[in-house]
Amino acid sequence: MVNGYSPKSLQQALLIRSKEAVIPYAGGTDLMVQNKKGAVYLFLNKIxxxxxxxxxxxxxxxxxxxxxxxxxxxxxxxxxxxxxxxxxxxxxxxxxxxxxxxxxxxxxxxxxxxxxxxxxxxxxxxxxxxxxxxxxxxxxxxxxxxxxxxxxxxxxxxxxxxxCSAPFYYKKVGGRNALAISRVALAGVYEIKDGVIASFSAAAIAGGGVFQRYPEIEAGFIGKTADEIKANKSEYLKAYSEKLTFARGRVSAEYRKTVIMNLIGDYIDTL
Ligand SMILES: Cc1cc2nc3c(=O)[nH]c(=O)nc-3n(C[C@H](O)[C@H](O)[C@H](O)COP(=O)(O)OP(=O)(O)OC[C@H]3O[C@@H](n4cnc5c(N)ncnc54)[C@H](O)[C@@H]3O)c2cc1C
Incomplete structure (x- = not known):
């Protein structure tokens, strides 16, 4: 049996959270598989x-x-x-x-x-x-x-x-499509103003415990035309391959590196 509080207002929830060692519980899709023995939950989905x-x-x-x-x-x-x-x-x-x-x-x-x-x-x-x-x-x-x-x-x-309205790039590569937890994914948004890149981001899921984003490389895209970037694609790829770190998980670090580098190349091609 799942033990806990089901407050109807945010204020009530915060008060309970301030007084007791409760675990916030929303949809439970992660918590249900974690089986925390003796846990007291704070159910948030009625608020x-x-x-x-x-x-x-x-x-x-x-x-x-x-x-x-x-x-x-x-x-x-x-x-x-x-x-x-x-x-x-x-x-x-x-x-x-x-x-x-x-x-x-x-x-x-x-x-x-x-x-x-x-x-x-x-x-x-x-x-x-x-x-x-x-x-x-x-x-x-x-x-x-x-x-x-x-x-x-x-x-x-x-x-x-x-x-929210900027052009974007998103690709996820998993073992099976919808049911796979991301093994490798790349997402980015960019803006083009007066023919040049005005903002650019690229964030990666590549293992290693963090999301990887490198503003110092992103800065190198600003003020360039898409054609200039494509002409220097190998330089951008080199910068990313030197910075990104790839951990072994359910798939090898080499596999992650190959996929992410391909995705970054693909992202540049779509600018
Ligand atoms: C079969 C299966 C497939 C899945 N596939 C994917 C997938 O493809 N991609 C993916 O990203 N995830 C996937 N997940 C993971 C999971 O569904 C997501 O992480 C989901 O967003 C968790 O939301 P929840 O509301 O169910 O979280 P819960 O299980 O309720 O909580 C998860 C954690 O967040 C904390 N928490 C929840 N709400 C709050 C809050 N408001 N404030 C503070 N802490 C809070 C909880 O205390 C707990 O630690 C999958 C899970 C399963 C079981």
Whole structure:
């Protein structure tokens, strides 16, 4: 039997979280398979404040308890996120699994988190009387470890609106398509203004416990035309192959490297 609290408001949830050692529980798709003995859960999926997707002019704000299926139905969620989320597992998992849970689970293979890193998204954390907003890249320290404090919950994920309508690149390569947890994936957004690249990002899932993004290489794309970048493609690939690290997991480091380098080349070709 699953033991816990089922608050109806965010305020109630934060109060319980401040007083007891409870584990936030959204869709339970990760927690159910972890079998934490004696755990007391704080069920978040009945809290309306955490189930909204809103537009504040600067950010698209995704409530932590919004499910992937709800995200896919919303006109506010950008296409790059929809592409990533539509490939997560099977419908039953997408109906229960949430954006907040994907981030809270601290997996370096989390599909929606890769998109958040690529977009430069932020996370809003709440505890009683306190709010913290930080880049997702900072919040996700490494696999199994986030900056979440014991009295906090993830309230929202904030996607910068200027990146929501920007052209993007997204590819995930797994053993089996939809049911595979990402083994290797690349996501990026870019903007072209007056014929030159005005912003560029590339974030990778390649193992090793982190999402990899290299602003110093990205800076080398700015101010160039797509043709200039394509003409110097080998230089960009060299820069990435020197920086990216590839860990062995269910697949070899060499396999990951080959796939990621091919994806980066493909991304450059599509600019
Ligand atoms: C068969 C299967 C296939 C899967 N395939 C994929 C896949 O392809 N891609 C992928 O990315 N994931 C996949 N997953 C993993 C999982 O479905 C996702 O990580 C999902 O987003 C978790 O959301 P949840 O609401 O179910 O999280 P939960 O299980 O409820 O929680 C997960 C973690 O986040 C914490 N948490 C949840 N909400 C909050 C909050 N608001 N504040 C603070 N902490 C919180 C919990 O305490 C827990 O540590 C798969 C899982 C299964 C079982």
């Amino acid at each position: 309306d404040e955490l189930r909204q997707i809103t537009d504040d002019g600067e950010y698209i704000r995704i409530g932590a308890a919004v499910t992937f299926t709800e995200g896919l139905k919303s006109d506010l969620i950008p296409q790059i996120m929809k592409e990533a989320v539509s490939r997560i597992a099977a419908p039953a998992i997408r109906n229960a699994g949430t954006f907040g849970g994907n981030l809270g689970n601290a997996s370096d293979k989390a599909d929606s988190v890769l998109i958040e890193v690529a977009m430069g998204a932020k996370v809003r954390l709440l505890s009683v009387g306190r709010e913290r907003i930080m880049p997702v890249e900072e919040f996700f320290i490494k696999r199994g470890n986030t900056a979440l404090a014991d009295d906090e919950i993830i309230a929202e994920i904030l996607l910068p609106k200027d990146k």
